Amino acid sequence: MEFGFNEEQLMIQDVARRIAQEKIAPSAEHHDRTGEFPLENIRTLGENGLMGIEVPAEYGGAGMDPVAYVLAMVEVAAADAAHSTIMSVNNSLFCNGILTHGSEAQKQKYVRAIAEGAEIGAFALTEPQSGSDATAMRCRAVKQADGTFVVNGKKSWITSGPVARYIVLFAMTEPDKGARGITAFLIDTAREGFGRGKTEPKLGIRASATCEIEFDGYVVQPDEVLGEEGQGFKIAMGVLDAGRIGIASQAIGIARAAYEATIAYVKDRKAFGAPIGTFQMTQAKIADMKCKLDAAYLLTLRAAWLKGQGKKFSSEAAIAKLTASENAMWIAHQAVQIHGGMGYSKEMPVERYFRDAKITEIYEGTSEIQRLVIARNETGLR
Numbered sequence: 001m002e003f004g005f006n007e008e009q010l011m012i013q014d015v016a017r018r019i020a021q022e023k024i025a026p027s028a029e030h031h032d033r034t035g036e037f038p039l040e041n042i043r044t045l046g047e048n049g050l051m052g053i054e055v056p057a058e059y060g061g062a063g064m065d066p067v068a069y070v071l072a073m074v075e076v077a078a079a080d081a082a083h084s085t086i087m088s089v090n091n092s093l094f095c096n097g098i099l100t101h102g103s104e105a106q107k108q109k110y111v112r113a114i115a116e117g118a119e120i121g122a123f124a125l126t127e128p129q130s131g132s133d134a135t136a137m138r139c140r141a142v143k144q145a146d147g148t149f150v151v152n153g154k155k156s157w158i159t160s161g162p163v164a165r166y167i168v169l170f171a172m173t174e175p176d177k178g179a180r181g182i183t184a185f186l187i188d189t190a191r192e193g194f195g196r197g198k199t200e201p202k203l204g205i206r207a208s209a210t211c212e213i214e215f216d217g218y219v220v221q222p223d224e225v226l227g228e229e230g231q232g233f234k235i236a237m238g239v240l241d242a243g244r245i246g247i248a249s250q251a252i253g254i255a256r257a258a259y260e261a262t263i264a265y266v267k268d269r270k271a272f273g274a275p276i277g278t279f280q281m282t283q284a285k286i287a288d289m290k291c292k293l294d295a296a297y298l299l300t301l302r303a304a305w306l307k308g309q310g311k312k313f314s315s316e317a318a319i320a321k322l323t324a325s326e327n328a329m330w331i332a333h334q335a336v337q338i339h340g341g342m343g344y345s346k347e348m349p350v351e352r353y354f355r356d357a358k359i360t361e362i363y364e365g366t367s368e369i370q371r372l373v374i375a376r377n378e379t380g381l382r
Contacts, residue, residue: 046117077253
């Protein structure tokens, strides 16, 4: 593994940092307080190649590698986690699956629009009764004599659902086959038969709009099937492997922001006649925060590097996601503790980091699921 970054990787990191500092950070508090979707900022990210970092140039993307994606995600997440959630879904969950399994026409129609920032994408796997157990889904797509599919059912916790134009949907086409009976479809939300529920009021990442979606007689054309019929579960699991690198990167960005805010605070805040950063108890917390931050960063870079080399990375992505998310939660917790009463106040951003960090332990596979993935890959037992 090469620890140095090349010129292209550093360039996209600089672009992401500039947008994050100039556009996203100044509006983060507003978007968190109001829950307003940051459409203008997302358009800016798209115009600068950040909504399709690994998407080849012929489909409107930046044509870079997974390491570049990690570097850019960290910068955006450090400014505001909600923006990075939208960025992660577009890059990892939407574009990645279509690039891997889609036809040329599908790539041109769906990937280009998202990568260029013209439209917003979403990924619909979770249902009200099926979260970690995705094979228990009840959303049905029934094949008709003319080759079309009629979709009926609900999906829940759909990130960007309230604003997405296109969605990668997973629905059961042959229920008796279990996981092998799931098929992936490309959905245009402007079409009849698609509906959106209320936007979810969330603890954190509040500007990342999330809602339930419903299909009532929605008709999918044969050329809107993604990959092969019955391959949907396999596609979803592969996409989630890549998505875990994105969420690990997001967690690192949140943790870095909490850590940097804490470093500044312990130098400035005085108690008993000295900066609190001189106290051994505080220094011990700082040391542990730094170790956990660096460990998460290096594990995530390892997973991204393996993906970029075309090697297996499922375990490494799970390790990175588990470590980064739990470390981010711990670091944010310590940041609030060190800030004391001010850490509990909305006058300081560390309480937002604390709220935002929690979701990284839940979506793209909970910490419990990551442990199952890692252990099963290690033992070979199911």
